[in-house]
Amino acid sequence: MRVRPGILTSSVLVALTASLAFAQSAHDEPQSFSERARAFMESLQNPTTLPTGSAAVEQGSKVYAVHCASCHGPAGEGGKGPTLAQPMLSRAQNDAELYKVIREGINGTEMPRSRLERNEVGFVAAYVKSLGNKPPEVVPGDPRRGAELYATKGQCFTCHAVGGRGGVFGPDLGDIGRKRSAAYLRRSLVDPNAEVPQSYNAFRGDVSFPQNFLYVRAVTRDGANIDGVRVNEDTFSVQIREATGKVHSLFKSELKTLHKDHGKSPMPSYKDAFTPEELDDLVAYMASLREVPKQ
Ligand code: HEC
Ligand code: HEC
DSSP: OOOOHHHHHHHHHHHHHHHHHHHTGGGGSOOOHHHHHHHHHHHHHSOSSOOOSHHHHHHHHHHHHHHTHHHHOTTSOOSSSOOOOSSOBTTBOSHHHHHHHHHHOOTTSSOOOOOOOHHHHHHHHHHHHHHTTSOOOOOOSOHHHHHHHHHTTSOGGGTOEETTEEOSSSOOOTTHHHHSOHHHHHHHHHOTTTOOOGGGSTTOOOTTSSOOOOEEEEEETTOOEEEEEEEEEOSSEEEEEOTTSOEEEEEGGGEEEEEEETTOOSSOOOTTTSOHHHHHHHHHHHHTOOOOOOO
């Protein structure tokens, strides 16, 4: 490997500092010089110790209110993002992971990479950690009855998949319980337009985002109507999946109009289809879906 002299000098410096920093702590497990240097570099990237004390948590709560509350709820109770007020977070099982998730976001999901200063990330992580002491969200309802309603009366599988089985017209729900709060899940059922995946909003033009369910209505030059979710789009063409599952690939030059219903969900409202108890059961079922997707 060829290394530019500047980098070489700085890495030697870092390695030297590293060997000093680790000189005391590492005597019980002998490590090579380069191993210690690497560990030190990683600890700079993702410190394993978060700031502690009420002042740090207080500081973190301010950062949280501005940058996180809109998705995770003002008190960490969840919303579009999962509830953070729980003793164990599946994506952040220790301090280093928590720091990393907040700093780097989670690829392919709506959890954004942060634009915070390093110390702010530490403070907000300390605050999130403190939320773990709160009592966890109580979800009323019976998940087993909910699973039954999902399959029978709801016919939800026609549009959604769980455990790799079911339709693809709507998003995969296999890990929906990890991603969203129970309140959000209930809202999705009674008022689907209230919360559409962020990728679906007007400001997010990224069609390669895995969960993009923009509802579009096309009229061809010979008068045919094609409505469904946009699967893909580029300058010249658009692919639309109808509710029946049929995918149309259309050249834009063949279309009279292409209307995009930003913020409108193709999912029907289930407000009147279920009793309040049945809605509780369905929400309890969805909250129990916590598959961890393969990375
Ligand atoms: C635009 C919405 C949004 C914003 C803003 C946002 N998050 Fe998230 N966050 C999410 C979503 C969605 C997930 C779940 C991703 C997944 O696992 O699919 C998530 C996941 C997480 C997780 C992992 C939770 C777990 O159960 O493992 C942590 C921790 C977290 N966010 C903290 C934060 C913090 C701290 C901020 C502010 C600096 C923040 N988030 C800002 C949407 C958001
Ligand atoms: C006609 C197809 C269709 C049917 C039937 C349907 N959905 Fe949906 N659903 C969608 C689409 C498309 C979306 C994505 C747009 C949105 O969020 O509204 C969606 C979104 C959702 C979301 C929000 C997902 C997220 O990540 O925000 C949940 C939860 C959900 N559906 C649950 C259900 C349940 C439970 C049923 C059965 C009672 C059901 N759906 C029936 C098409 C459908």
